[in-house]
Amino acid sequence: MLYSTATPEAKRATLRERLAAGELVRLPGAANPLSARLIERHGFEGVYVSGAVLSADLGLPDIGLTTLTEVAGRSGQIARMTDLPTLVDADTGFGEAMNVARTVQEMENAGIAGLHLEDQVNPKRCGHLDGKQVVDEEAALRRIRSAVQARRDPNLLIVARTDIRAVDGLDATIERATRLVEAGADAIFPEAMRSLEEFAAVRAAIDVPILANVTEFGQSELFTEAQLRDVGVNMIIWPVSLLRIAMHAMDGALGVLSQEGGFERLVPQMQHRRELYDLLDYEAYNAFDSGVFNFSVPG
Structure with a gap:
């Protein structure tokens, strides 16, 4: 946690x-x-x-x-x-x-x-x-x-x-x-x-x-x-490998945003909110405060 x-x-x-x-x-x-x-x-x-x-x-x-x-x-x-x-x-x-x-x-x-x-x-x-x-x-x-x-x-x-x-x-x-x-x-x-x-x-x-x-x-x-x-x-x-990969991906994503006005096409390449919350161990914080993780993630 x-x-x-x-x-x-x-x-x-x-x-x-x-x-x-x-x-x-x-x-x-x-x-x-x-x-x-x-x-x-x-x-x-x-x-x-x-x-x-x-x-x-x-x-x-x-x-x-x-x-x-x-x-x-x-x-x-x-x-x-x-x-x-x-x-x-x-x-x-x-x-x-x-x-x-x-x-x-x-x-x-x-x-x-x-x-x-x-x-x-x-x-x-x-x-x-x-x-x-x-x-x-x-x-x-x-x-x-x-x-x-x-x-x-x-x-x-x-x-x-x-x-x-x-x-x-x-x-x-x-x-x-x-x-x-x-x-x-x-x-x-x-x-x-x-x-x-x-x-x-x-x-x-x-x-x-x-x-x-x-x-x-x-x-x-x-x-x-x-x-x-x-x-x-x-x-x-x-x-430096992970930084290089992340920066290259961000550079490409910003190009898409600039040209298309949104990130919709890249959503399948994104880390899902559910995956992020799991990595952050959101649920474990509930042991200290039941108001922290009292929601469900859509999708």
């Missing part, structure tokens, strides 16, 4: 247990809080909060303009809607070591199960664009050490993302991933891998879970779950 029935601590423990058991954890990106509940209903293992989606939702490019307050607030709104663990894109941690520490604790307070921190120079850019810059090794390691030291729940998953593949190649990715694990990272997110063989090479070099980013119009192919599972990937995110 108002909140998930699972506590944040239980969600974190669940994510850890699934990874320890060797499950493939699939985390579609939630475009908003309500879509997180839809993700759960379709049987996925987790929900992802994308920095690119959050910034786009605010009408901003994905170059580090969002604030910790905005990201933690939106992440908390999404996490409360589902019993699934929520993984959040925390960009570069919103500053240096002390800022990273505060970021971790604010995200814990928001109820998330894990977050990833990247090694880009601020202002950062989307991981699948050219011209990225990464910080030196010591700065990257300091971010992860700060995150690990700051967390209060040991089950909070600290994922280290490295964007060095696009700058210095695969060997540098493997070297940095190895050092990030030594610094305490619970999992590694090697961004913009060019092939399955590259994922396999990272898998062979480290013994913590690996996260793969499957994003349209990027540097990587749209690998399938089966392909990524076969090379040892443990978590998959589809960060």
Whole structure:
């Protein structure tokens, strides 16, 4: 109803247990809080909060303009809607070591199960664009050490993302991933891998879970779950897909409205009011106030 029935601590423990058991954890990106509940209903293992989606939702490019307050607030709104663990894109941690520490604790307070921190120079850019810059090794390691030291729940998953593949190649990715694990990272997110063989090479070099980013119009192919599972990937995110689908549909619908003066032709493509109310769990609110759900939905 108002909140998930699972506590944040239980969600974190669940994510850890699934990874320890060797499950493939699939985390579609939630475009908003309500879509997180839809993700759960379709049987996925987790929900992802994308920095690119959050910034786009605010009408901003994905170059580090969002604030910790905005990201933690939106992440908390999404996490409360589902019993699934929520993984959040925390960009570069919103500053240096002390800022990273505060970021971790604010995200814990928001109820998330894990977050990833990247090694880009601020202002950062989307991981699948050219011209990225990464910080030196010591700065990257300091971010992860700060995150690990700051967390209060040991089950909070600290994922280290490295964007060095696009700058210095695969060997540098493997070297940095190895050092990030030594610094305490619970999992590694090697961004913009060019092939399955590259994922396999990272898998062979480290013994913590690996996260793969499957994003349209990027540097990587749209690998399938089966392909990524076969090379040892443990978590998959589809960060922007639902937003892209929704925005394309809205664009088309507005074209119909502009040309035809109404949405009647699109009614069969719409979510029915009944489906929306069911997703919102309208009926459950009746336990608190019998005047809330005392109607029937026509049609």
